[in-house]
Amino acid sequence: MEWLxxxxxxxxxxxxxxxxxxxxxxxxxxxxxxxxxxAWMVTPGLNILGFPMAFAIxxxxxxxxxxxxxxxxxxxxxxxxxxxxxxxxxxGTFIGIEVGAQLVMYLERLGRIDAVVRYVYVIFLALIAxxxxxxxxxxxxxxxxxxxxxxxxxxxxxxxxxxHKLNIPPMIHFKTAGFTCSAWLPSGISFLxxxxxxxxxxxxxxxxxxxxxxxxxCPTHIAVGTDLFEVxxxxxxxxxxxxxxxxxxxxxxxxMLTGAAIGAQIGTVATKYAKGxxxxxxFGISVICCMISIxxxxxxxxxxxxxxxxxxxGLMCVYISWIMFxxxxxxxxxxxxxxQAGNPLL
Amino acid sequence: MRRLLKGGISFFAGIAxxxxxxxxxxxxxxxxxxxxxxxxxxxxxxxYIANVYNTDPWLFxxxxxxxxxxxxxxxxxxxxxxxxxxxxxxxxxxxxxx
Numbered sequence: 001m002e003w004l005x006x007x008x009x010x011x012x013x014x015x016x017x018x019x020x021x022x023x024x025x026x027x028x029x030x031x032x033x034x035x036x037x038x039a040w041m042v043t044p045g046l047n048i049l050g051f052p053m054a055f056a057i058x059x060x061x062x063x064x065x066x067x068x069x070x071x072x073x074x075x076x077x078x079x080x081x082x083x084x085x086x087x088x089x090x091x092g093t094f095i096g097i098e099v100g101a102q103l104v105m106y107l108e109r110l111g112r113i114d115a116v117v118r119y120v121y122v123i124f125l126a127l128i129a130x131x132x133x134x135x136x137x138x139x140x141x142x143x144x145x146x147x148x149x150x151x152x153x154x155x156x157x158x159x160x161x162x163x164h165k166l167n168i169p170p171m172i173h174f175k176t177a178g179f180t181c182s183a184w185l186p187s188g189i190s191f192l193x194x195x196x197x198x199x200x201x202x203x204x205x206x207x208x209x210x211x212x213x214x215x216x217x218c219p220t221h222i223a224v225g226t227d228l229f230e231v232x233x234x235x236x237x238x239x240x241x242x243x244x245x246x247x248x249x250x251x252x253x254x255x256m257l258t259g260a261a262i263g264a265q266i267g268t269v270a271t272k273y274a275k276g277x278x279x280x281x282x283f284g285i286s287v288i289c290c291m292i293s294i295x296x297x298x299x300x301x302x303x304x305x306x307x308x309x310x311x312x313x314g315l316m317c318v319y320i321s322w323i324m325f326x327x328x329x330x331x332x333x334x335x336x337x338x339x340q341a342g343n344p345l346l
Numbered sequence: 347m348r349r350l351l352k353g354g355i356s357f358f359a360g361i362a363x364x365x366x367x368x369x370x371x372x373x374x375x376x377x378x379x380x381x382x383x384x385x386x387x388x389x390x391x392x393x394y395i396a397n398v399y400n401t402d403p404w405l406f407x408x409x410x411x412x413x414x415x416x417x418x419x420x421x422x423x424x425x426x427x428x429x430x431x432x433x434x435x436x437x438x439x440x441x442x443x444x
């Protein structure tokens with residue numbers, strides 16, 4: 001069974017390569033559906049396969065860049081990427097990541113900060129999970145009461161409406177996302193999410209996607225596509241800095257990307273058949289599992305933490321694949337029926 | 347909204363003040379590790395990459411970004427080619443929140 005193992009010259013370890021393909025596939029599927037890089041899933045996965053932690057993080061960054069590129073290409077075809085919004089946010093994200101990284105360096109000079117980082121991570125994940133489920137509960141309550149708002153239907157949290165009232169020039173219209181706001185709003189929010197990303201050493205999609213929905217006011221599908229565009233750019237930057245530090249295994253990146261290419265298609269096409277609130281709820285559940293796994297790790301239950309992460313990844317992959325294949329089969333059936341009825345344009 | 351903003355500012359200020367103390371309490375800094383790629387067990391392109399890794403970190407970083415982007419683009423276009431033959435409409439979608 002030696003052919004199932006591949007030698008990684010930089011990390012100096014033999015790795016079970018089908019495991020790499022599987023990780024790539026899973027993260028491609030989940031990342032394409034939620035609009036994030038998925039560092040929280042890849043890093044423990046690589047660590048379990050045998051990569052030292054520093055290599056797991058660096059390799060993950062490069063893989064995220066390539067995987068997000070594949071997903072962004074697909075989302076762009078659906079019209080889910082607002083490039084103007086993406087470019088404005090990239091500037092804030094980069095400055096924010098640098099500020100976050102400097103904060104980490106400062107804290108590192110004081111001592112080991114692993115525990116601090118984990119607690120901050122958990123607090124923010126708890127806030128995101130609360131926001132997602134509070135929004136859903138509020139939307140359901142409003143819907144039951146018969147309140148229908150705007151073209152997006154009934155919404156729970158509408159903080160973005162207050163933020164859109166900020167009249168600080170320059171005011172910019174984002175055609176794809178369908179709203180006008182001050183350029184300072186996406187810049188400021190991307191800066192804050194960038195600081196968090198830099199501080200926690202992640203791509204930031206986990207924070208940026210909900211921020212795009214709840215604070216900036218993007219429809220869920222546009223938030224997913226635009227966020228992936230950003231993850232792609234910040235991932236390439238991350239790949240560069242980690243390569244410079246020598247903590248990256250390029251061979252593993254290529255093997256993982258091969259799996260991610262297939263997964264990204266499933267995850268991205270699944271968004272076509274999913275409703276916005278469906279994506280948000282699945283995202284909220286993933287965030288809770290991620291939060292619990294970090295807490296378990298903090299209290300010394302690393303194995304249970306890894307099992308939880310892998311189970312979450314597996315179940316989410318099955319759920320997303322089910323949405324995609326069910327939707328695709330229905331679409332093909334409709335097309336076939338329309339063709340038989342003499343209306344091939346449908 | 348004002349209450350929410352005040353609460354948010356207090357929360358961030360609390361974290362900023364608490365972090366250095368928590369870090370002080372957690373222990374001493376780790377030393378840097380130097381990693382050298384093993385060029386004895388690989389050949390061809392892999393040997394070249396491993397050599398560049400050992401000798402020129404800047405060139406290695408540039409290669410890492412270029413090759414990752416290139417491989418991502420190749421896979422993206424290839425999958426696009428395959429998916430377009432599936433018969434699915436991959437150029438339009440309805441945005442439904444509920």
